Amino acid sequence: MARLDPPVRARAQRLTTETLRHLGALDALLGQHLAHMPPLPVLNVLRIAAYELLAGEAAHGVVNSAVTQIAAMPRHNRAKGMANAVLRKVAGAGMSLADLPASRIPEWLRDPLVMAWGDEIVAACEAVQSRPAPLDLTPREPSTTKTLAETLNATVLPTGTLRIADNVQVTALPGYETGEWWAQDAAAAIPVRVLNPQQGEKVLDLCAAPGGKTMQLAAAGARVTALDISAPRSERIAANLARTGLSARTVTGDALEFTETGWDAILLDAPCSATGTLRRHPDLPHARDGSEIGALIALQSRMIDHALSLLKPGGRLVYCTCSLIPDEGEVQAEEAIARHPGLTADRAALDLPGLDPDWITEEGGLRLRPDLWSDLGGMDGFYVVALRRPR
Structure with missing residues (x-):
């Protein structure tokens, strides 16, 4: 990962993070088109490709890239035909990320949380965690909160934190270099x-x-x-x-x-x-x-x-x-x-x-x-x- 150019590294990190966020739901979706789960290296390519398709990436490019990656695996290259067929079915279903159910927290963590709060609350937590987190900022001077909110196009939360819902580069935001706020x-x-x-x-x-x-x-x-x-x-x-x-x-x-x-x-x-x-x-x-x-x-x-x-x-x-x-x-x-x-x-x-x-x-x-x-x-x-x- 460190050898990648910054834009490529950022994309790889995003794809990995978001695939893991939806892992359970992606596996369930792929399972509808698989007779049995393939070896892990192949499955991981399918998972990432399925995420890209649901995120709206062009199907032709995503499928071709995934098939090329699997074809380059000496031990698993025979799976390229299966991968092509499965991903084309995913693409043809016309689904988006919004159609995916929230992935369940792994049982080692879910069980004690259900014991503490009940299944309904844990399911509500899972629903929130299925979405990327917004960017929250703490103003250095509380008196500047309203002005900063207008400058940054941010929402002021009930506790005074500023929230930016859009995907932005933190260091490029107004006020970063002058230390008017910090991410928190x-x-x-x-x-x-x-x-x-x-x-x-x-x-x-x-x-x-x-x-x-x-x-x-x-x-x-x-x-x-x-x-x-x-x-x-x-x-x-x-x-x-x-x-x-x-x-x-x-x-x-x-x-x-x-x-x-x-x-x-x-x-x-x-x-x-x-x-x-x-x-x-x-x-x-x-x-x-x-x-x-x-x-x-x-x-x-x-x-x-x-x-x-x-x-x-x-x-x-x-x-x-x-x-x-x-x-x-x-x-x-x-x-x-x-x-x-x-x-x-x-x-x-x-x-x-x-x-x-x-x-x-x-x-x-x-x-x-x-x-x-x-x-x-x-x-x-x-x-x-x-x-x-x-x-």
């Missing part, structure tokens, strides 16, 4: 709003890369330290701060080994399964099988306990994960409160413009799902809770 999903922008940083407060952003939340904290006037375990990711935070003209201290290191205390507030966006980002990364559920989640849950618990030890008495910790799995969200909050006498979930922190009270969970956190705001394009899955240490 609407759900990912909510944890800092829940933390509500104040002018001059000493705030620690743990696991800070790529820096969207760090920039939100700095823009609010807090004295921010952004910590990340990766040196290249820390450099990316610094570059984003420089572009936006914001200031924060960056530190490279392990969050569990960081020992500075006396923080007014800490934001912990903990390592997680990232299952809330499937509409941006439809490859994720196919690249994983859930076996890593147990270790992540244990790490999250340790990080919560360590972060609490760094706070001032009365300080607040916002814990969040871009996960749909309750064990990485609601359960972590419940168990942290049980482990730490006097620790409370601050429900008042969730009383913010654009947040529906129905999103507040039993233990006092905020559950964000892809199907919320489905009429506006949805959002990433996130869990957010504000924990306050006793004075």
